[in-house]
Amino acid sequence: MTLALTGSRATRQQKDQAVASKVPTSSPLPEMPTMSEPRKPGYRQLLATSGAWTFLLPGFAARQPFAMLTISLVLLVKHTTGSYATAGAAAAVTGVAMALCAPRAGRLVDRFGQRPVLLPGIALHATAVCGLIALALAHAPVWALLAAAVPAGATVPQIGPMVRSRWAAALDHSPALLGTAAAFESVTDEFTFVIGPVLATALCTGVHPAAGLAAEAALTVVGGSLFAAQRKSAPKVQHAPAGAGARQASALSAPGVRALAVAFLGIGSVFGGMQVSMAAFSQEIGDPGINGVLYGIFAAGNMLAGVVYGAITWRRGPRTRLLAAYGGLAVACAPLWLMHTAPLLGGLGMVVGLCIAPPLITGYTLVESLVPAGARTEAFTWMTGSVALGQAAAVTIAGLLTDRAGSHAGFVVPLAGTAIALVVLLGLRGRLVSRPRGVVAGGVIGHRPPVAVD
Template sequence: MASTVTTEPSKDSSASARPGYGQLLRTRGAWTFLLPGFAARQPFAMLTLSIVLLVQHTTGSYGAAGAAAAVTGVSMALFAPWSGRLADRYGQRAVLVPGVLVHTVSGLALTTLALAHAPLWAVFAAAVPTGASVPQVGPMVRARWGVRLKGSPLMTTAAAFESVTDELTFVFGPLLATALCTAVHPAAGLLTEAALTLLGGLLFAAQRSTQPRVAAAGHARVEHSSALRVPGVRVLIVTFLGIGSVFGGMQVSLAAFTESIGEPGLNGVLYGTFAAGNMLSGLVCGAVAWKAAPQRRLVVAYAALALVASGLWAAHSVLVLAGLGLLVGMCIAPALITGYTLVEGLVPAGARTEAFTWLTGAVALGQAAAVTIAGQLEDRLWGGSGFLVPMGGTVLALVTLLALRPRLATRPRERTVARGVGHRVPVTVD
């Protein structure tokens, strides 16, 4: 183990002073999981919006559509950490293959029931396994980066790169889902999502050489202790719940807004603008050699997010909403990147996939609650009232983050695994 730690940083020594994307993408074996990983995570950006558009078409209610999407999101949030923990224990392939098969079948069942105008409870019943079986490709890719970049300052760059990749999918995903659902057929988005999940998931699972090694049986009890026991992870979960409220609140509210002005096709454009802001700021974050402590960066980024999100409800034109959406996206990326980066210093390697899935699940849970509440607000109150949800979610999460910020500090006992947090050396003044 020690020999591996010393050789990897020396190999990336050129990047130590100035980490960058070029150096990151030259990491040995990276492209073998990056390309199939991108294909496998693309459907995640399509799922919720495809369900909203399909169910709203068949029921005529944004409240019902939001509730169906919420059931999917809650199911994913509840099952994602268990999926991550199983992947840490038994290997990613063992979890991915059955997962993508179940997801494909469940998505097809949900589509059939919705088109058949089945009772809403039946649609909800199909939404449970659809959400529970969403492949956690993003956390799995992040875990693979952790294996490749032990002790390297490129870990912050990798976290930024993954955030940019996630947001790139949220640029194309909503556009594709909206185009398919409005120009082809209301069910086309969900059917395409199921097909891409099956193909991309199986291709990613086939890349065995880059997946993290499964701990030996003798180390299982130590390596696989739950990441949820770490206080800092619980703080980050609350923080990511607030970020999820932004995603969910904007999905429903933007769809309702564009429908109200008679331009439903603009929904994907506006949401894509929001995601583009996230992607662009993520690129900048990964290219900067930060000197400020990650805890401080998280607080500053989150305060900016809460401030900008608080103005969404007052926007009443496409241009103003696009501009605010762009700013909101630009504030989300630094918070996401810093949160994922903090995980490496808080959680032992054997529980990192689980920790990443807790955060991903928190975003999904926040998104699920947000689409439900925003849908009800749009149905019962004035147009644009759903934008109150991102404001409320981020403000509450910011208060929690400020109160519990000390729990995000890396514990002294983790100095023995400092190789996993090489980019924080200037902060810990060793």
């Protein structure tokens, strides 16, 4: 028996030596691609993901009302009160309420699932919007309108974060496609904000001042119900381990998520500052109608960059890409206040739009890797809420500056917001390290434990 075992070991050793002799010792073994990791991830592979279309189309319909809410509210309140200041205040209250309440809604979704939270949420939102319409048409006092704007904003369904959570769950075994999914969602968001305001404006001006908000409420109910009906693609609820003894910590407790929230505040300042300052600039040059063209060019740049960014296979890590892209965004915002003609502002607006998508997409990609699966939706809502909060603050500050010193002063807001956020990101860059996925290479012995590198 001993001789047989010895002979067997010798035979195996000879085979191992024969195999080793065929592999050059000066170069490592080539890394073999796996079936779950496409070598060049792209939109074709992404859209071929099993079950993707079952939530993409309903998700697009369900997020459309979000792009209609602000402009519909502004046009209705302006019609009933005659004051842009009151209309802007109502819109700002709605945005702040959404930013503060969205993470709580996201945490409920992570805990109980999307459908149990979404269905009551769309009913509450539709009711709140109908109440706001009734108060506006009844010429209620300003304080009543502002009070009614709070629940209307607080109950906005967080469809975008829910769709991103479904992507994260569907691509759990194909992490290389997560960046492509983030790019696809960024493009979808921008496309939504191209269609939504146009539709809302047409309804408010061509049908009735309240038609935009009424359509927003109706689409919320229909689109949200269709999206909630897609149960198979919904991520599973991650229950806390038995005997844990404590509730799951908030996604914001992750230091990297807090750093990204600051970065997204800066991105929100670009959206808000550009909206107000471009509108004021158009008024100053005596051509208010060109505002839509200028903002459309800005949005087109964002969409184009999102499409291209998601189609590229990047060699640098997401942290390096985020810092470089954010620096580029701050630099692009710097000369905005110097623009004196519409063509120059349109061209620079295109550049700023091109610079927004890369940090936005990379930030969403990092979020997925910084938190556990049971806190994904909440983490995504913190990002969405940060953009909304930064936008609301920028609208307010830029409005005050443009009233006192003109549109050029308002264009300082995007620069200040991105510069401050960039300084914070550089200071906290050490926290933007992805959580290890716990993947162990089979058949490899004696290697050191994997570490997260950029």
